[in-house]
Amino acid sequence: MTSPPSLLKMPDVVMNIILKKVGVQSVQVLRKVCRDLRNFIEEHKPESYIDQATLSIDLDSVHLGFPFNSIVVKYKKHEKGCRVICQKTYNTTEKILDNSDFLETALNDFKVIMKNQKNGVGFFNICFKLFSLDNIGDQELIATGFREKLEKSLQSWDHPVPVRRVIIGTVNQTEVMSILRYLDPKLLEDFEMSASRYVDSIPMEFDKILGTDHWKNLKTLKMSGLIVSVQLKHFFHLTTCSVFRKSLSGDELTELRNAFQGSTSLKSMEVTYQFLDKSGICNQLGQPTVTQDFLGTRIETWEVGVSPNTLRFTLVPKEKSYAFIIRKIPIQKTMPTRR
Numbered sequence: 001m002t003s004p005p006s007l008l009k010m011p012d013v014v015m016n017i018i019l020k021k022v023g024v025q026s027v028q029v030l031r032k033v034c035r036d037l038r039n040f041i042e043e044h045k046p047e048s049y050i051d052q053a054t055l056s057i058d059l060d061s062v063h064l065g066f067p068f069n070s071i072v073v074k075y076k077k078h079e080k081g082c083r084v085i086c087q088k089t090y091n092t093t094e095k096i097l098d099n100s101d102f103l104e105t106a107l108n109d110f111k112v113i114m115k116n117q118k119n120g121v122g123f124f125n126i127c128f129k130l131f132s133l134d135n136i137g138d139q140e141l142i143a144t145g146f147r148e149k150l151e152k153s154l155q156s157w158d159h160p161v162p163v164r165r166v167i168i169g170t171v172n173q174t175e176v177m178s179i180l181r182y183l184d185p186k187l188l189e190d191f192e193m194s195a196s197r198y199v200d201s202i203p204m205e206f207d208k209i210l211g212t213d214h215w216k217n218l219k220t221l222k223m224s225g226l227i228v229s230v231q232l233k234h235f236f237h238l239t240t241c242s243v244f245r246k247s248l249s250g251d252e253l254t255e256l257r258n259a260f261q262g263s264t265s266l267k268s269m270e271v272t273y274q275f276l277d278k279s280g281i282c283n284q285l286g287q288p289t290v291t292q293d294f295l296g297t298r299i300e301t302w303e304v305g306v307s308p309n310t311l312r313f314t315l316v317p318k319e320k321s322y323a324f325i326i327r328k329i330p331i332q333k334t335m336p337t338r339r
Helices: 012-022 024-033 035-044 102-114 136-155 173-180 213-217 250-262 278-285
Strands: 052-057 061-066 071-078 081-088 091-098 123-128 165-170 190-195 220-227 240-248 268-276 289-292 298-306 309-317 322-330
Touching (some): 052 102, 081 102, 136 173, 250 278, 268 278, 278 298
Parallel strands (some): 052 123, 190 220, 220 240, 240 268
Antiparallel strands (some): 061 071, 081 091, 298 309, 309 322
């Protein structure tokens, strides 16, 4: 009587095919049930195929999610250590890890899952949430501790994190750099930043971000709720861009206009200003064409022909600011220009 087939007796090629088919979660289970299987996985590094990943850090919990693979793991602070809740489709399992830190446990699992990811993750969202409005000073101390643990974990990786698009919920450059410097600059193309907790109107420092290879290779940037004051020329290598600034001056409008006329890559840019001088815009661009959207919001549009394209400037009022949108469009698609 022959013995049933065993994974441990499979040829290496067959084993690699099996590990490729079973998926990320099953590979992690196999690592834990048998030392020989774990050693094989560590040696041969079967590829993982993760298209989306989310890491959300809160005051007392971390959510690690892989939406495309329908996996969400929650790591919560517990009186005995760390409470781990794993949800996959309609199946939920739970375990208490004694004497374990919830953040360190989450970061270690994230590292193990991602270490064999060879293709770039299409979408990676990491957020320092900390939404409590009480004791804001204490919040920042906690955020600093979280950031240091995150950076320590990323430093231990043997390769850059393979990500094509990243969204970071943050309030300062230090948090951004604790992540950005460990991403693969050859893969990263799209970068989004948004305010994840209370932030004042002081412009965000940006100098270290500008000095990275990641910044030089970016194609798109979107910022929300975070004000920047660096010169606009630093954004002109991008294809599309959305940033927040304090005020629009005549010199800045001239810079925007000249940049679009001279750039071969820049297609559109949205700059949200807290203040602007509408008369100064009209002095440079003339009188606008005025329309309304379906909500009745007043929209003012200017067009300046620069062959073979036309620059379209659109001003849209928001609740406490103005969105100034510049697009480069083919001349034949433009609207009639008011003289």
